[in-house]
Amino acid sequence: MAILAPGFLANLRESAWSHIMNKQLALYALDVARSLGASYADARLIKTVTETVETGNLFVVYAGESENIGLGIRVMVRGGWGFATARHLTAQGVVFAVTKAVEAAKASSRILNGRVKLAPEKPHQAVWQSPFNIDPFKISTDDKVNLLLECEKLMRKNKLVKQTSGLLTFTREKKLFVNTEGSDILQTFITSGCGIDAQAGSHEHFIRSWPNSFGGQYESAGWEMVKRWDLLGNSERVADEAVAVSKARQCPEMVTDVILGASQLALQIHESTGHPTELDRVFGEEENYAGASFLTPDNLGKLQYGSKIVNLTADATVPHALGTFAYDDDGVSAQRVELVKNGLFVGYLTSRETAHELGLPRSGGMMRATGPGFTPLVRMTNVSLEPGDAGSLADLIADTKKGILLDSNYSWSIDDRRHNFQFGTEIGWLIKNGKIVEPVRNPSYWGITTNFWNSCDAICGPSEHVFWGIPTCAKGQPCQAIGTGHGAAPARFKNTKVGVAKPAEDKPKGGAHSKSRSGHHHAKLPRHNRHCAGGSK
């Protein structure tokens, strides 16, 4: 043990002191787990602070900060898993929680097909900080409020706009991971999110948002991302487009070439590539809720998932993306894993447990939990479509004789095996002879995953490639919502069915119909009753 200089403890800043104390508690949890018979244990001590400012119709509708701290303890006893959370960060609180986890693991061990085994991972000792330039917690609350209210005023310059809103949210998470194999990893994450939207229309309300729908864009970055997305500079355009959609005709039903805008393509990747490549789903562990996958192991290395230009990867090492980290919640270092190479299905998202089960030598490092109250699951990192050679979006439009550009997700649904999907977007732009000719309302497209990806004939280049963040990916029971990243540049899909989600012809048009924001109806629940439903799952 190191000998401390006199006065050392007194001079320690409070945060450093509490870190040392808490680390001792985390290590103590491992000792207790071992003494109670655990063959493996890990402890995650996590402290999270989140600041959110939300405005609506020129009022501050929410300004607040939440703080959470807890110790999640996962243990394996006789090959069965148990998990518990210590709310009280005292020796007594830790013993209480570890005992509960061990009791749960013992119960698990009595109904197993075989003992759980983990793919090997060498112990890591590391300290890591996600990169950022400007600490968002050092920007004053009134600057944040003023930015959003200024955006709302600009959006309301168009008098046909009916509703406006804005959102800024920032999280600082400090996570210590220790396990009985000797890993000792401290990671600090700064995450920022920003978004604005406008609704227009008489009786029928149509929405446009920026930089993305459902709260905006999320990145592993600081205040600089808010500046980069230039909410002020896009406010008037967003408002004008909401008005344009409200006056546009219904998207016609047709089979045509579809160009997906990058943020919509990000969700397409999330739902039709990310989820079906989660190996725990493939093994049936999510059958009761999130579902399974058509990408069974007999397809690995054989299935032509997409066209030759389709390359999809899971890369947790990309700076500033929402699914980025240095080590996962199995203590495995971040990696870049190929999922689809030249159209061929070649890889899975894995954990130490599922990697061993498939016979892989090492986990891909995709195990994550939503805070200390949850046990980790196989989650997407940054599952992305590699850029292609189709140049800019303008180049791709110019190269399209007849088609439609679909931008900003509005509605999303896919079956429990991830075959049959249907998406809707905020806006569609009809393309004729290489030019955008008119906007359409309520556009939607439908497809079967492998048919769709095999119809991909053009992907824009690196200049259009953005790592979009989805903050609410839902999975597991109890349900966990977590952030994932998806790099995408606009891409074209040939002969796609469009306009499937249209009102039936025999229904009366007009009247007092109105539009509430898709997926947001659950956001009105009191916070403690919020359900995972409404997120992406």
Added chain:
Amino acid sequence: MITQAKCKKIIDLAIAHAGDRVSDMLVTVFEQDQATSRFANNEMTQNVDTSSITVTLYVNARNRTAVTSTDNTSTRSIKRAVDKAIEMAAVLPHDATTLKVLKPSNWTEDSAPMFSRYDPRIAALGPDDRLARVKSIVEVARRGRLKAAGIFATYLNTFAVGNTAGLFRFDQQTNIECSITMLSASSSGWQKGFGCNLDTVDPVALAEGAAMRARKSRNPVYVRPGDYTVILEPSAVLDLVSFLYGDFTGTEHWYETSSFLKKIGKSVLGDNITIADDASHPLQTGFLFDDEGMNRKKVTIVKDGVLKSPVKSRRSVKYLGGSPTGHGAAPTASEGEFPMNIVIAGGDSSLEEMIASTKRGILLTRVWYVRDVDPNTKLLTGMSRDGTFLIENGKVTRGIKNMRFNQSVIDMLKNVVEIGQPVLAAGEETFPAVVPPMKIEGFRFSSRTKA
């Protein structure tokens, strides 16, 4: 499990520390002890036993409201959260529409139901008790040469509300939840139970129901998409109708975003449809007061197809008139109110009678990933899942491959031809509600899928 005295102490501490720095303040305490045994492939895959608490402070300082929350109930942490909220509120713009906190009155009198929603037998269940239930479910699977996946979970929920006007409300409830999927090589079946009382959820009966559906839907066939007579089991009804809940709120009428705008007093659904929000209904779950501490009143939202009244918060009645109904969320403008205890009136048909009276139709156990795609007509899309059957000449004849639907839920509720007895149904898109099975004409399937 936290005590009433401890909740009161936390709330009193926060209020005392704020002192005259705030105009008024609301404090809520929500604690949940949750234990979930999760299984798949006939083995236990996860077994978690967790506890969480959130203390939330809504601070109004001269008509500027900021919100802070913490899961640390130490004196130091609560005081820090109060100070932070006051610091944030100070820089916010003045909001003249800010409401003062609710005073204790006849709206906040204790409204305990005739029965308890706290079952000590649920609170006493431990990992071995959960194991015994999982084993009994897996035994049903093994007997039928099926694979079981799902959860058996228990919840102990505590909710307390207090404010600077002297209001204090407290309640504790238990919940039990069991969701089971049974799988054969070519098919699946699903059942889910939820309740406040141990006797309301029978894992073996649910397992047998799921197994029966998996067996009956073996080797499913394709049927052509199109308009069908469908029979929806209660969970499927719930997960579709829940997309109307927002339209039933005063705030959506005030903001002019409800699908039923300016239709109060008019026929909006079929004349056989009556929908209420009734927290005291004997089959319901949840707390009897809202986030501001007001009693949740019974509200008849739709009576015989006619829209009677949305649920209203103290804020929305300022614009809509009438009285608040006790469905308010926390006092921020974005939250509004929400119907948390929907009850759809039943009819006199049994599920068997609905099937017997159907010449050709489809029986849906469960819908999945439902989203609204054209909110102007409340057009929803989603998939069938875990037990989709063809009905021919009054009999369930075989399983069919899952299909995608594109169907307006408003039109659906205009085309209900038979209604069964309501049960406390649990789905995946929303929280449980009291909902009957329904037989519906002209339900539109748009495409099919492989599984």
